[in-house]
Amino acid sequence: MKKVFGLLFVAGLFTFASCNNAEETATEVETTETVETVEVETEVEADTTATIEEDTTAVQ
Secondary structure (H helix, E strand, O other): OHHHHHHHHHHHHHHHHHOOOHHHHHOOOOOOOOOOOOOOOOOOOOOOOOOOOOOOOOOO
């Protein structure tokens, strides 16, 4: 019976020893963000064939 209690005691010690404080791990963890920018090149071609027509149906 003493051996069973001894094993339970040792298992309890390992259980509590394996628990860490959450604040300690939060300060030790480094986070780095990588932001990737993409440049988009657009080429606008002007329509040089368009002509301006005068409106001859104006009301006088």
